[in-house]
Amino acid sequence: MPQTNRVKIFDTTLRDGEQSPGATMTHEEKLEIAQLLDEMGVDIIEAGFPIASEGDFKAVSEIAKVTRNASICGLARANFKDIDRCWDAVRHAKRPRIHTFIGTSPLHRAIPNLDMDQMAERIHETVTHARNLCEDVQWSPMDATRTEHDYLCRVVEIAIKAGATTINIPDTVGYTAPRESAALIAMLLERVPGADEITFATHCHNDLGMATANSLAAVEAGARQIECTINGLGERAGNTALEEVVMAIKVRHDIMPYKTGIDTTKIMNISRRVATVSGFPVQFNKAIVGKNAFAHESGIHQDGMLKNSETFEIMRPQDVGLNDTNLVMGKHSGRAALRAKLKDLGFELADNQLNDVFVRFKDLADRKKEVWDDDLIALVTQNDASQ
Numbered sequence: 351m352p353q354t355n356r357v358k359i360f361d362t363t364l365r366d367g368e369q370s371p372g373a374t375m376t377h378e379e380k381l382e383i384a385q386l387l388d389e390m391g392v393d394i395i396e397a398g399f400p401i402a403s404e405g406d407f408k409a410v411s412e413i414a415k416v417t418r419n420a421s422i423c424g425l426a427r428a429n430f431k432d433i434d435r436c437w438d439a440v441r442h443a444k445r446p447r448i449h450t451f452i453g454t455s456p457l458h459r460a461i462p463n464l465d466m467d468q469m470a471e472r473i474h475e476t477v478t479h480a481r482n483l484c485e486d487v488q489w490s491p492m493d494a495t496r497t498e499h500d501y502l503c504r505v506v507e508i509a510i511k512a513g514a515t516t517i518n519i520p521d522t523v524g525y526t527a528p529r530e531s532a533a534l535i536a537m538l539l540e541r542v543p544g545a546d547e548i549t550f551a552t553h554c555h556n557d558l559g560m561a562t563a564n565s566l567a568a569v570e571a572g573a574r575q576i577e578c579t580i581n582g583l584g585e586r587a588g589n590t591a592l593e594e595v596v597m598a599i600k601v602r603h604d605i606m607p608y609k610t611g612i613d614t615t616k617i618m619n620i621s622r623r624v625a626t627v628s629g630f631p632v633q634f635n636k637a638i639v640g641k642n643a644f645a646h647e648s649g650i651h652q653d654g655m656l657k658n659s660e661t662f663e664i665m666r667p668q669d670v671g672l673n674d675t676n677l678v679m680g681k682h683s684g685r686a687a688l689r690a691k692l693k694d695l696g697f698e699l700a701d702n703q704l705n706d707v708f709v710r711f712k713d714l715a716d717r718k719k720e721v722w723d724d725d726l727i728a729l730v731t732q733n734d735a736s737q
């Protein structure tokens with residue numbers, strides 16, 4: 351098992367996230383997101399796939415030049431041309447990283463039509479080439495979770511011997527389950543010579559909604575890098591959501607005694623910026639960053655929240671960069687929430703006045719999904735005028 355409890359956060363919003371159909375970002379938008387990621391304390395930013403287009407190359411090079419703290423990583427397939435292009439883009443960074451990959455499962459091996467030995471040779475050559483250019487090399491056996499274990503151990507060992515410093519284990523199609531995710535990392539740590547000298551990363555997709563659980567299970571088994579994206583942006587059902595793994599580690603530190611370098615108070619702002627620039631809105635009930643994640647409408651919940659916020663919230667809204675809990679006024683709200691909301695708006699009503707406003711509020715709430723502050727002000731001032 352690794353000695354450290356520090357888990358590195360590798361953000362791939364600008365590479366795997368941007369690969370979602372329709373999520374393309376402009377050059378300026380990518381630079382802005384990279385800066386926000388850096389300020390938030392992300393350890394590694396995967397800024398793009400330099401060989402994919404001139405635009406990607408330019409974005410990775412520029413991000414490499416201006417980023418202050420994070421390592422800047424570019425993606426490259428397992429060939430010298432991709433790797434050279436990637437190096438040309440990332441070499442400007444204070445801490446450059448080349449990330450090279452090849453699909454190792456039977457289905458993926460069939461695509462370049464390489465047999466197991468030919469693929470093993472290709473891995474040896476390309477990782478060696480990358481390592482001759484850059485001290486920090488990450489290697490990924492794509493579709494690792496559907497690769498035969500013996501072959502996976504063999505190629506991981508080759509990549510380590512060729513100089514890879516991080517071995518990423520992708521669940522490319524979101525197929526694995528938490529127990530398997532943990533067992534795979536444990537198996538590699540146990541069977542592969544030299545495995546305790548490098549960092550294992552986990553890279554999960556969310557096709558079955560298990561990406562966060564799978565990533566955390568991999569960490570519990572010894573992975574020390576989580577690959578993720580803001581809002582879980584990514585192809586198909588997306589990637590592991592950065593905000594979910596980071597907040598799970600923070601809130602459940604009692605059972606997951608790990609540390610990340612993320613300033614969680616910056617989460618909400620970057621979530622909103624990524625939603626805007628990618629054009630992918632965040633679902634209302636999305637964990638951590640959804641509009642309703644810290645909102646309460648029912649009377650029982652609102653009353654509980656007013657007495658003690660821990661009754662219905664396991665983290666403080668301020669921890670993710672929100673000002674406060676949102677008590678949404680609707681037909682399920684009770685008298686205590688109405689009194690508190692009106693007090694916030696500057697109205698302290700006597701009991702009989704509150705009763706009157708409450709009756710008219712319920713009537714309005716039956717006709718309207720949400721009762722806004724202006725509606726409440728109108729209800730109170732109509733009440734004043736009629737007295």
Ligand code: KIV
Nearest residue numbers: 451490492493520522
């Ligand atoms: O999901 C995946 O396998 C990838 C690799 C390129 C790491 O994104």
Ligand code: ZN
Nearest residue numbers: 366520522553
């Ligand atoms: Zn991926």
